[in-house]
Amino acid sequence: MLDGNLSHDQISRFLAQDEFTQKDYWRFIKPIVRSIEQAEAVICVDDFIVPKPHSTMNDMINYHFDHSSGENIKGINILSFVYHTTQTDVQLPIAFEIVTKPDRYIDKKTGKEKRRSEISKNELFRQRLSTLTQRNHVPYAYVLFDTWFCANENLQLIHEQLKKFFVTAIKANRKVALSEQDKLRGKFHHVNDLDLQPASPVKVWIKGLSFEVLLCKHIFTNKDGSTGVLYLISNDTKLTNEELPTIYHKRWKVEEFHKSAKQNASLGQSPTKYELTQSNHIFCSMISVCKLELLKIKSGKNHFAIKSHLYIKAVKAAFEELQWMKLHFKQLNLPFKPAEPLLALQ
Numbered sequence: 001m002l003d004g005n006l007s008h009d010q011i012s013r014f015l016a017q018d019e020f021t022q023k024d025y026w027r028f029i030k031p032i033v034r035s036i037e038q039a040e041a042v043i044c045v046d047d048f049i050v051p052k053p054h055s056t057m058n059d060m061i062n063y064h065f066d067h068s069s070g071e072n073i074k075g076i077n078i079l080s081f082v083y084h085t086t087q088t089d090v091q092l093p094i095a096f097e098i099v100t101k102p103d104r105y106i107d108k109k110t111g112k113e114k115r116r117s118e119i120s121k122n123e124l125f126r127q128r129l130s131t132l133t134q135r136n137h138v139p140y141a142y143v144l145f146d147t148w149f150c151a152n153e154n155l156q157l158i159h160e161q162l163k164k165f166f167v168t169a170i171k172a173n174r175k176v177a178l179s180e181q182d183k184l185r186g187k188f189h190h191v192n193d194l195d196l197q198p199a200s201p202v203k204v205w206i207k208g209l210s211f212e213v214l215l216c217k218h219i220f221t222n223k224d225g226s227t228g229v230l231y232l233i234s235n236d237t238k239l240t241n242e243e244l245p246t247i248y249h250k251r252w253k254v255e256e257f258h259k260s261a262k263q264n265a266s267l268g269q270s271p272t273k274y275e276l277t278q279s280n281h282i283f284c285s286m287i288s289v290c291k292l293e294l295l296k297i298k299s300g301k302n303h304f305a306i307k308s309h310l311y312i313k314a315v316k317a318a319f320e321e322l323q324w325m326k327l328h329f330k331q332l333n334l335p336f337k338p339a340e341p342l343l344a345l346q
Contacts, residue, residue, distance in 0.1 A: 048147065049064050060278055144168065183207075203321040
């Protein structure tokens with residue numbers, strides 16, 4: 001496509017250079033963030049797995065538990081931080097962390113060698129969010145995440161150190177007290193044992209937390225018509241029953257980013273073999289998503305619409321080339337018998 005101006009070896013050497021870091025990534029996206037930043041923005045945090053079933057195991061490519069399927073999947077686990085602004089409808093990946101498992105140990109039950117991380121995803125969550133807030137000075141109002149990141153340490157950090165609001169879902173067996181007096185007496189109840197009304201949020205004290213939160217019971221309908229219950233909490237106790245699920249629904253923007261990164265930026269299609277080149281490929285794919293987001297802002301089309309537009313243009317160009325070839329062969333009066341597919345096209 002580039003007429004030899006860029007060779008395969010050049011790309012290989014580029015990916016094999018020194019590892020790109022989060023400092024490098026921030027230097028690239030900082031001007032973008034500054035051009036779209038809003039005090040009312042949200043940061044959506046979630047992790048996802050890039051399947052690598054046929055790749056060689058290393059510190060990056062390993063088995064990770066996928067909470068959406070309930071299974072262990074071989075691949076690369078990435079923790080992503082997506083910045084979402086409501087006015088311009090931007091979802092920009094402002095940071096990401098690749099979960100590695102360098103520690104090897106023998107499982108006592110199976111006797112097999114396994115791997116584990118030196119630092120948990122919740123610790124990565126706190127470190128990166130602190131950097132974005134205190135060092136990079138990214139303005140935002142809420143941090144949104146699901147039940148896998150609602151540990152007390154995370155909630156305490158956001159509320160007390162970062163001075164921000166959070167909206168998250170919690171598990172039904174989480175223990176809460178209905179008043180500060182009940183908390184001091186140790187009188188806690190499981191959330192699903194409380195007589196909560198869907199349209200009536202209540203203030204509660206979560207066991208292990210030093211501040212009051214707003215608890216809301218949200219009933220949702222699945223695509224198959226079945227209903228489910230979601231328990232949401234926030235340290236912004238002024239939110240109404242309608243505002244709480246509306247803000248939490250913005251968390252879905254991180255899922256849109258995950259889908260686009262895989263399908264439009266080739267995040268999981270790296271042919272590289274080593275951890276360094278695999279890590280740098282992921283870095284470049286994240287940059288590609290950022291550039292797609294800039295194109296979305298300028299064109300008004302989402303990532304998939306842009307991809308479809310390019311695909312149709314490419315097919316049209318290929319069809320025009322085919323018509324030229326057919327006309328050229330007829331003018332030359334070449335004595336050959338075309339195959340059946342060419343006859344069908346004629």
